[in-house]
Amino acid sequence: MVLVTLMWSIAGVVTRHLEAARSFEVTFWRSFFTVLSLLLILPMFQGRAAVIDKLRRGGRAMWLSGACWSVMFTAFMVALTLTSVANVLVTMALGPLMTALIARVAIGHRIAPRTWAAIVVAGAGIVWMYGAKFSAGEMAGTLVALAVPIAGGINWTVTQRAHGRGEQVDLVPSVLIGAVLSSLATLPLALPLQATLHDVGLLALLGLVQLAIPCTLAVICARVLAAPEISLLALLEVIFGILLAWLGAGERPVPEVLTGGALVIGALVVNELIGWRQRA
Template sequence: MVLATFLWGTAGVVTRQIEYAQGFETTFWRSAACALALLVILPAWRGRGAWARVAWGDRSLWLSGLCWAVMFTAYMVALTLTGVARVLVTMAFGPFLTALLARWVTGRPLPGRTWAAIAVAGVGMAWMFVGQIGQTTDARAWLGSIVALGVPVAAAINWTVTQRSQARGAALDLVPAVLLGAVISCLGVAPWAVPFAASAGDLAWLAALGVGQLAIPCVLAVLCARVLPAAEVSLLGLLEIVFGIALVWAIAGEVPRPEVLRGGALVLGALLVSEWLGWRGRAARARRVGQSVL
């Protein structure tokens, strides 16, 4: 999951290389590249008959695909309406929404460490961008925040759907849902993407985003969601923002503000402590089971 968030975080560095494509066109080509990559990856990975084994009639598959489409699209649309900082702060609500939804739908209690990590990480994310938000009253900016809220809401539903499927012991494969999401996103923004202005270089960078920043990490995230609690998947997803800032700083030379460094330290600290406590708890339970067997 950490590797997936690192790959997601490369978007900022790569988009710095794009010269002509903007807004909906970048979403269109990125989603199209993601869909084409998955059309190759899934049969190569699952072998012959991969498509025949997909549960096309299952509502959970289509719901997950729709969630991926919203996540792929809402972020870029929000950026056309408001600033990056406001969008990222809105996305920080993801773990909180996921924890509440997963608790309500699955009935699975959340450990105290997860709630504490969510709270601390949320404070850290707000601190990272508080100096850049401003007190704007522009209607477009607030509309952008509302659109950006679609990202954490869709993510919360998506991870909960995956978790519920696993909790019921269902053998449902939700990896093809990423492909469905890419196709829905591509078709959904197509009317607003024309006329196309991307150069050959732009298309190469957007193809790299579709494969390395969407297709591969999203498949990894689905696989991780099979074994990690939904709230933990969403919490680890916050690392995308930390990695994105770090990569832009190291490669593009954009030095972050002091509050970004301090807030990022809170996010990383919350994640590390939460994972360490979880590891200790699992190790202790394993030892008790081993002793009872003996």
């Protein structure tokens, strides 16, 4: 799982070395190569017939999950073109708290007092990060990045409701669906394509190494690790991503991001550790 988070975290530093590809074209190429990679990887792990059967029998829940993955793929890459890597990653780290809120509204999950406290502290961290930056155009990137944890929360809620009804939703085929939808939706917006061969090579790397392989491994890890372990280890993506962008692209995070990010990550860690201890 640590390796998975390291692979996820390379997106920021890689996009900073693109020559001509921008915005929706970046998303299109990454999603396109994710589709190609998964079409090779999934049959190796599950068998071609099994993959086709799961796609046929997935039902509405799988397609809704795929739509959520599509939003996450698209919003993440577009946000990286609008604001700093640190801003995007810290905003995405709100995922567990956003999931708790969405699950509370949609399926009546109870939110523990510790999680309410974590939501308040993390919200304060986000306000601290961006309070002085809205005039500098950071708000657009923040709002786009916020679509990632919102879509992630909806995705989790959809799959939990499906499981509660006895439906089995395989998340890996839904990732494939999301990549297909993302590439189809962004292609018209990406035209005319301007990416150089250098850019296409980097985005192919992202499609394979930053999405297809780690998403497949994460599903395998989820069969062994407890949910709190997954949530805590996933936060390493924020640390790895900021460090890689700093060391590999000279994108040094400003003090407000470090302070606000520490509040967000600290709230998430304390919330998960207390919950883990209580369950134990």
